Each structure stands twice: as C-alpha cells, then as structure tokens.
Amino acid sequence: MDKNMRTAQKRKILEWISSFAFVLPVVIGIAVFTLTPMISSLGYSFTRTYTTVAGMGEFVGLKNYENLFGVYAEQIWDSIGSTFLFTVISLPITLVLSFALALFLAKDFKGVKVFRVVYYLPVMLPAVVSGILWSSLANGSDTSALNVVLAAFGAKPFAFYDSEKTAFFTFILMGLFTIGSSMILWIAQIKAIPDSMFEVADLEGANYFVRLFKIIIPMCTPMIFYNLIMGIINSLQIFSNVITLNIEPAGKEQLNFIVVRIYDFYNSTDLSTACALSWVLFVIIAVISALTFKFNKWVYYGEEV
Amino acid sequence: MQTIKSKRAVGLAIRYVVLLIFAVIFLFPVVELILKAFMTDEDIASGALFPSVFTVAAFPKAIDSGYFWWLKNTLIIGVINMVGITLSSSLCAYGFAKLKFKGRELVFSIVIATLMLPSICMQIPLYKLYFGMGWTNTWLPLIIPGFCGGGAINIFLMRQYMKGIPDSVCEAAKVDGANKFLIYLVIVMPMCLPIAGYVMLMSFLGCWNDFMTPLLYINEQSLYNLSLGLYYRYVNNAGSIPPANVQMAAATVMLLPCIILFFFFQKVLINGVSVGAVKG
Numbered sequence: 058m059d060k061n062m063r064t065a066q067k068r069k070i071l072e073w074i075s076s077f078a079f080v081l082p083v084v085i086g087i088a089v090f091t092l093t094p095m096i097s098s099l100g101y102s103f104t105r106t107y108t109t110v111a112g113m114g115e116f117v118g119l120k121n122y123e124n125l126f127g128v129y130a131e132q133i134w135d136s137i138g139s140t141f142l143f144t145v146i147s148l149p150i151t152l153v154l155s156f157a158l159a160l161f162l163a164k165d166f167k168g169v170k171v172f173r174v175v176y177y178l179p180v181m182l183p184a185v186v187s188g189i190l191w192s193s194l195a196n197g198s199d200t201s202a203l204n205v206v207l208a209a210f211g212a213k214p215f216a217f218y219d220s221e222k223t224a225f226f227t228f229i230l231m232g233l234f235t236i237g238s239s240m241i242l243w244i245a246q247i248k249a250i251p252d253s254m255f256e257v258a259d260l261e262g263a264n265y266f267v268r269l270f271k272i273i274i275p276m277c278t279p280m281i282f283y284n285l286i287m288g289i290i291n292s293l294q295i296f297s298n299v300i301t302l303n304i305e306p307a308g309k310e311q312l313n314f315i316v317v318r319i320y321d322f323y324n325s326t327d328l329s330t331a332c333a334l335s336w337v338l339f340v341i342i343a344v345i346s347a348l349t350f351k352f353n354k355w356v357y358y359g360e361e362v
Numbered sequence: 363m364q365t366i367k368s369k370r371a372v373g374l375a376i377r378y379v380v381l382l383i384f385a386v387i388f389l390f391p392v393v394e395l396i397l398k399a400f401m402t403d404e405d406i407a408s409g410a411l412f413p414s415v416f417t418v419a420a421f422p423k424a425i426d427s428g429y430f431w432w433l434k435n436t437l438i439i440g441v442i443n444m445v446g447i448t449l450s451s452s453l454c455a456y457g458f459a460k461l462k463f464k465g466r467e468l469v470f471s472i473v474i475a476t477l478m479l480p481s482i483c484m485q486i487p488l489y490k491l492y493f494g495m496g497w498t499n500t501w502l503p504l505i506i507p508g509f510c511g512g513g514a515i516n517i518f519l520m521r522q523y524m525k526g527i528p529d530s531v532c533e534a535a536k537v538d539g540a541n542k543f544l545i546y547l548v549i550v551m552p553m554c555l556p557i558a559g560y561v562m563l564m565s566f567l568g569c570w571n572d573f574m575t576p577l578l579y580i581n582e583q584s585l586y587n588l589s590l591g592l593y594y595r596y597v598n599n600a601g602s603i604p605p606a607n608v609q610m611a612a613a614t615v616m617l618l619p620c621i622i623l624f625f626f627f628q629k630v631l632i633n634g635v636s637v638g639a640v641k642g
Binding site: 072073075076077078079080082083084085086087089090091093094095097098101106108111112113158161162166168170172173174175176177178179181182183184185186188189190191192193194198199200201202204205206234237241242244245248249286290293294296297300301302303316319320323328331332335336338339342343346 | 577
C-alpha cells in the first residue's frame with residue numbers, strides 16, 4: 058500500500074516534470090534574459106560601472122540618481138518633457154486616424170485589399186531604411202522631395218528636420234505614416250463583430266452614427282485598451298526612429314527622448330548612469346500602465362466576464 | 363428608388379476619393395525611395411521627383427562586396443531565428459495551451475507581464491553579461507534569446523490558436539498511447555501551420571529589421587547585419603556620405619525582401635493579426 062502510494066506520487070512528479078519541460082525554454086529565457094538583467098541593472102545603478110571595464114564597479118549609493126536630477130537635471134527634464142510631449146501628441150492622433158481608416162476599410166468592397174496593402178506598406182520599412190529615406194525626403198533644402206512638392210503648390214520651402222523649431226513636428230508627422238499597424242488590428246476587431254448586431258440595428262432603423270457609437274466603438278474597447286497601453290509603452294521608448302536619422306544637429310537635438318539619452322550614456326561608457334536612467338523610465342512606464350489598468354472599467358470583454 | 367441608388371453611388375465615390383488621396387500620401391515615400399534609386403547624380407542634385415532618365419548606375423556603387431557580406435550575415439541570422447523562435451515558442455505555447463500542470467497560469471502571466479517591461483532596461487545590463495561570457499562581437503546575442511521562448515507575443519498568439527484545437531483530438535491520441543511530444547509533433551503542430559507561418563514570417567522580418575541589438579553588442583564590421591552596415595555607412599559616418607541615389611539604391615535592395623514577403627504572405631499576416639485581435 059505504502060509502496061503503491063509512493064509510486065503514484067513519483068508518477069505525479071514525473072508527469073509534472075514532463076509537462077513543465079515544454080515551457081522550460083521560456084522560463085530559462087525570462088530568468089536569464091529578462092529578470093537577471095533587470096535586477097543587475099538596478100544593482101549597476103547604485104555603483105560606478107563602465108562598459109569598458111569588466112565586473113561591477115564600486116558602490117556609490119544613490120549618487121547616480123542624484124546626478125541625474127543634479128548635474129544632468131536640465132537635460133534629463135528636457136528629455137522627459139520631450140518624450141511626454143511626443144506621446145501626448147502622437148498617440149491620440151495615431152489612434153483616431155488609424156481607427157478612421159479601419160472604419161473605411163473594414164467593409165469588403167472592390168479594391169479594399171489594395172488599399173489595406175498600401176496603407177500598411179510604410180510599416181514594412183526597416184528602421185534604418187526609414188531613417189535614410191526621411192532624412193533625404195524631409196530635410197530643409199529646396200531640393201528635398203517634400204519641399205519640391207510644396208513648391209509645386211506654390212508654398213515656401215519648410216525647414217522640416219533641419220531646424221530646431223520644426224524638427225519635432227516633422228518627427229510626429231513622419232510617425233503617422235506607420236498608423237497601418239494599428240489599422241490592421243482595428244480591422245480584425247471590427248470584422249469580428251457579429252453581423253446579427255448590425256442586422257438588429259438596421260431593423261431598428263439606426264443610422265451610421267448610432268451604429269458607430271453604440272456598436273462598433275463599444276465592441277472595440279478591448280482593442281482600444283490594447284492599442285492605448287502598447288502605444289504608451291512604445292512611444293515612451295522611442296529610439297530607433299531617431300538615431301537612424303541623418304539630419305542637422307540643431308534638429309536632432311530636439312529629438313532628445315529618454316532612450317536616446319540612455320544610449321548616449323551607454324555609448325560614453327557610463328553604464329551605471331544609463332542603468333539609473335533606464336530604471337527611472339521603467340518606474341514612469343509602470344506607474345502610467347498601472348493607472349491605465351486601474352481606469353479600464355470602460356473596456357467591454359464580452360458577456361462572460 | 364432612384365435617389366437611394368444615386369445617394370449610394372455618391373457615397374461610394376466619396377469613399378474612393380478619400381481613400382485614393384490617402385493612398386497617394388502613403389505611397390509617396392516608398393515610391394520616391396525607389397525612384398531616387400534610379401536617378402542620375404544630376405537629378406538628385408536638382409531635386410527631381412521623377413528621374414529624367416532611368417539609370418541603374420547607383421546600384422553597383424551601393425551594392426559592393428561589403429553590402430553582400432552584410433546581406434549574407436542578415437540572411438543567416440534571420441533563418442536561424444526563424445527556426446529557433448518558431449520551434450521554441452510553439453513548444454512553450456503547447457505547454458500553456460494543452461498541458462495541465464501546477465503553476466501553469468502563474469508562469470503564463472509572468473510571460474505576458476514581460477511585455478510591459480521596457481527592453482532598454484534589459485539591453486544595457488545584458489551588455490555586461492554578454493561581455494563576461496565573451497558573447498560581445500559574436501552573433502550569439504542575436505540568436506540565443508530567440509531559442510529561449512521566442513518572445514511573449516509569439517507564445518501568446520500560438521497559445522490562442524492552439525486553444526482552438528479541441529481537447530478531444532489530443533485525448534484520443536493519448537488513449538492510443540501517444541506521449542505529449544508526439545501529440546505536439548503529429549497532431550497539434552500540423553493544425554497550427556497558419557499561425558506558425560505567421561510567427562516564422564514575423565521573426566524573419568524582425569531579424570531583418572533589427573537594429574538595436576547589433577548596435578549595442580557588435581562592433582566588428584565583418585559581423586554587422588544589413589541594418590547596422592547601412593547605419594554606419596549612410597547615417598553615422600564621419601567621412602563623406604554618398605549621394606541620395608546610392609543611399610536609396612542600398613535601401614531599395616534591403617526593402618525588396620520585405621515587400622516581396624509581404625505581398626506573397628499578406629493573408630498569413632492578416633490572419634495572424636486577427637488571431638490575437640479576435641480571441642485576445
């Protein structure tokens with residue numbers, strides 16, 4: 058009897074191991090490539106560590122954080138300000154425009170696929186290609202493509218990326234070319250709304266706006282929430298699109314987002330300050346995400362929840 | 363009757379006009395990229411939008427032996443990742459979708475939570491880890507993480523898809539004496555080909571476009587991928603940067619595989635997105 062129980066227990070453990078083995082890769086992956094660096098990053102942020110020297114440097118307490126908001130304060134607040142400004146301006150425009158496009162393209166009509174492909178095309182541009190392309194199309198010279206187009210409409214040349222006054226605006230404008238990625242998600246969500254809902258609405262004689270505000274938008278709230286939270290997280294980490302631009306320094310200085318600043322510290326071998334700033338960013342993202350999750354009562358997850 | 367019909371026609375016309383205007387705007391950068399690649403130096407200098415003569419003169423200047431070398435590197439890394447990410451994310455997804463074990467939900471929620479972590483927080487300290495293990499200036503940082511789970515998004519999508527496969531199918535195989543791995547290999551995976559195709563496509567493209575990882579961990583010119591090679595040639599180059607037609611020629615060739623894959627696998631792509639959207 059006792060023996061039977063032990064073998065039964067043994068079998069249970071073996072059963073668990075053989076199941077767990079399937080998810081082992083991701084467990085190892087998170088332990089090695091996510092948690093270890095997260096924790097060591099926190100560790101480095103309390104030391105004086107350089108990328109060029111092996112191992113962890115001497116412990117300096119909160120010195121790096123004091124530096125961030127002391128010696129570097131002006132630059133850091135500037136970066137935080139630009140990053141927030143970018144997020145606050147670009148994210149709502151992106152969400153609204155991509156949703157509007159999706160409303161146009163969710164119904165099947167002749168040529169709809171071609172339009173979807175065309176709007177999604179700029180999303181396919183690799184970061185480096187997009188950087189090279191926009192540096193050439195949107196610089197301030199009279200011969201840049203955008204200025205040639207402006208001239209054709211009789212407008213004066215615009216400085217675009219080459220002036221500290223217009224670079225930020227240009228960057229937001231160029232970012233709008235990638236709304237196709239959210240658009241595709243909206244289309245999928247809108248197409249998943251059961252036809253019966255629209256049929257009922259038709260019977261009731263609802264007009265387009267009633268359908269939009271009473272059916273389509275409420276049914277899309279999970280996707281609004283997803284796009285919103287991922288949009289916040291991604292815009293706060295904007296980096297590749299900036300560093301791949303080959304533009305006048307005056308313009309590039311306006312695009313001094315937080316991650317660009319982190320990379321600058323890293324590049325100048327100052328690993329510990331880079332880690333400290335990345336933890337500041339992490340806390341900012343965590344707080345904003347938590348707030349967004351807290352106020353998600355408006356999200357409709359279907360009947361069963 | 364007549365008015366309803368004409369009203370509809372007007373509505374349709376407005377829709378097409380709006381969509382066409384947007385289409386022109388969205389196509390402009392990509393078309394201009396390709397057109398500029400076929401321009402002469404004079405056309406570039408004068409700021410022409412359309413080449414006065416089509417010439418391929420810029421291509422040999424852009425696509426030299428260095429370019430081919432980086433292209434080869436990118437292809438190798440891309441293919442390895444495509445296999446690694448698909449294999450590893452499908453194994454994990456199978457564990458989360460079809461096997462029942464204690465702690466499953468906890469592990470899965472941790473996996474999803476990693477989506478919210480800013481990648482820069484990991485990438486900077488990882489430099490030290492890779493440096494300590496002698497991985498900097500090798501391809502290991504670009505390859506090994508893919509084999510370890512293949513990313514939370516991919517696991518999530520695969521799991522969503524696998525949940526759609528009825529448990530009874532797996533149970534039947536179990537009764538017939540198939541073990542868990544055999545069920546994964548012979549029953550679940552063949553039914554998951556659409557989503558596996560999507561994950562493969564996205565992981566290849568992700569690798570093709572990856573810029574941040576090589577930027578942080580690779581200094582050796584012979585190990586660059588195409589992104590990094592073009593970056594040091596046309597963006598961050600202390601010497602003189604070649605004219606726009608050469609830049610655009612290099613960019614066009616890099617963009618070509620993305621566009622070809624996109625056109626051929628559009629359906630796979632859009633279906634893959636819907637899996638996450640509709641069932642998420």
